[in-house]
């Protein structure tokens with residue numbers, strides 16, 4: 001066999017690269033003239049950061065732990081441009097971890113809040129709003145937060161609250177030794193936060209503030225997951241699942257009426273997978289009731305919690321198959337590093353007809369799963385920062401999303417629980433995805449595709465999607481017009 005000429009070799013090489021580029025996510029997008037100018041600017045900023053990283057790998061921000069570089073990212077011109085870019089919707093986020101913790105800090109200034117236990121102990125403090133001293137736990141340990149504030153000062157108290165409800169840590173690599181360790185702390189945050197956030201006035205403020213923060217981060221649509229805990233007020237009234245969903249629905253409508261370019265929100269009922277059979281039956285009943293009562297606002301059903309420690313899907317499949325077929329599934333699956341264990345939840349999720357997959361981190365190890373994801377157009381909801389903070393991957397260039405991006409898998413980028421790691425609702429995840437998951441060659445077409453995918457793979461009806469795309473297009477064109485003026 002003779003070798004080809006150098007010219008022929010070069011032609012083959014160029015063709016090879018073109019074929020790879022044409023297979024990538026976003027390759028089908030055609031940019032207009034103004035978009036091409038914005039793209040040139042965007043790629044200049046991207047290349048500058050990649051070059052710094054290529055020459056000095058430790059300076060490449062997405063290769064470090066997010067907690068170590070969050071301040072540096074804030075100063076990145078690329079990040080600042082991504083903040084302004086209309087990113088479409090967030091399809092994977094949990095309701096009490098979207099808005100920043102400042103709303104919770106503010107809530108702890110309200111009257112009638114009680115605290116049990118001290119800050120800084122292994123047992124995190126418990127809280128409750130009540131006109132009288134709560135009698136739960138041993139009864140005697142409860143103190144009014146207002147009194148504790150007098151003792152340690154407002155600044156000190158607020159600082160403790162911020163620490164308590166965030167995973168943020170200046171030495172993340174030494175502080176969290178494994179996935180189970182950090183998930184334990186993560187679960188404690190949810191538990192300790194619960195009695196503050198389930199106080200009805202706080203619940204309403206927190207959600208509304210979350211929508212404001214999304215909107216400010218150029219996100220115009222949300223599909224939020226929630227466990228629907230019981231809410232309470234000072235008159236000892238409690239509020240069940242239907243009432244909680246009603247609160248969400250009303251607040252979304254209010255927000256839409258005040259922000260006409262906001263597309264809206266839908267809710268996915270997602271109770272905990274670590275439950276007994278009787279509790280699981282109750283969850284199924286609630287899902288059915290919500291589906292009847294809110295057929296368009298409640299999009300479907302999911303299960304949450306650490307997959308490795310929770311019950312596997314195989315425990316629930318028989319009953320899930322009996323669920324009303326018009327309730328759609330949006331299962332978390334493959335949020336694990338294991339191969340041949342809990343990652344097999346992916347197979348269950350697909351065979352159960354899931355519409356999307358939360359994380360799908362382990363899907364790359366399953367060729368049949370990957371085939372079905374493409375064939376059935378099951379969208380993978382990538383949450384890169386969540387996967388780093390919760391210890392599935394240290395270095396984001398090694399995230400399996402790199403493969404999903406390079407071979408045009410149906411994916412969106414979401415943020416999971418951004419408040420717990422002090423990230424913005426979506427911009428930080430977009431930034432690391434664009435720099436570390438995407439190839440150096442992937443450009444504005446990728447970002448546009450991700451935004452469009454978030455509409456395409458949402459639970460919106462066909463008509464809702466048409467309207468959503470129309471609204472998003474207007475925002476996108478405004479962004480392009482404004483950016484062209486800056487870079488021209």
Ligand SMILES: [Zn+2]
Pocket residue numbers: 092093094332358416
């Ligand atoms: Zn999640």
